[in-house]
Amino acid sequence: MSTELKFEILSRHAGARAGLLHTAHGTIETPCFMPVGTAGSVKGVTQEQLQQLGAQIILANTYHLYLRPGHEAVREMGGLHGFMSWPHPILTDSGGYQVMSLKKLSRVTEDGVHFRSHLDGSPHFLSPERAVEIQMALGPDIMMTLDECVEYPASTETMQRAMKLTGRWARKAKEHYEKTRDSEEEKAVSRRQKAERTEHDEGPQSEIQNSKSKIPTPESRTPALFGIVQGGMDKNLRRESAEEIMEIGFEGYAIGGLSVGESKSETYDVAEHTAALLPEDRPRYLMGVGTPEDLLEGVARGIDMFDCVMPTRNARNGSVFTSQGKLGIKNLRFARDPLPLDPACGCAVCRRYSRAYIRHLFIAREMLGATLATLHNLYFYLDSMREIRQAILSGGFEKFCSRVRAGP
């Protein structure tokens, strides 16, 4: 059985693509921005609010959910969709980023990564196979292979070693994915049948309780598996990596290891070079990127999917994105500013609250401040992407780019 993932390109314009990515939990309009909800929560906002913002797909993280609450618990609660009560698409990252971000707590070997839990110091092992199993239990729509993301700057030897290891891991992940897929689906089906039987035996009262608890039956659809291209800032390594990952064959291709400290021009250059190597007819995902500007530049280089913690983390730290650039909302100069965060913004926050009020919430450490800033920033990102997509569809992308690049 194949997965539900189908990718359809509707329009191409000046290197950019606008399309539709069909998943078991709905269709995603691409190019898209995916809010990051590492621990099963896009920090500071509710799932209802995410829906209102028009988020079509969100991220979650293998490593973090494996540690807490544990992937088996998530599986029992109906997978991530049921657990989080998020009916739309979900992509899980493999934990490859944590190889870099938790470097001090991890040790990479040929077989996988030995982590010490950042929560309690306990030892854990994540292999490419294990990452597949955990993600199967989490039940997203798209899952990622385990890769090794290296820090910047890195020597060519380091980049090459990580790139080659990422390739070997990708192969193992793919093999394990194919092997596991059928048995996982069989198990899911039998679990569902058992659940139905139990429900039937327990009579009408428990049936009411079951429907009230809103725990859906486990999702049987197998997540699609995306491969990740590494190779640091070296174009030859990127080419080698892309060729190997494509040879293994995945439903989508990600570019990892960018925006880790290198210059903008380097990011764009490597992204462009790598994206051009990837299959035309498969989604391309630039992992962890980026600023509003990065998204536009990425789309212009043929990227379809992005994710980044920036809109959510910056929001919590009082930094908001506007059509006029970044704003440190905690700054004294906003203490008596009656304007919305961005007068040109149509979001629910900007329609209702002033800079002065939001600044006050931050200064007073009221959690509503973080929520309002997050709602605004996510709207800004998602709405920017809608505009970009519209520009591609209408054939005005090039003009759109030059207007945005000229600055506000």
Add this chain to the structure above:
RNA sequence: GGACAGGUGGCUGAGCGGUCAAAAGCAGCAGACUGUAAAUCUGCCGGCCCUUGCGGUCUACGGAGGUUCGAAUCCUCCCCUGUCCA
């Protein structure tokens, strides 16, 4: 009226002869944040001067005197605050 205990930078509060423009925390100001160990982290935080600095200078540890080469630190008197006794 008497006995103790105290008065330190916006606040709390260390320091109790030199290395003190004075610890630390808070508050304040600014900056950073790119597949989230993050509602976090970093810097500044008496005035003036200089690009810089373990830099110069002025004003500062309740007030006024004094001891000393040198005082937030020791002495004298005064003012104020708290607690207790009358």
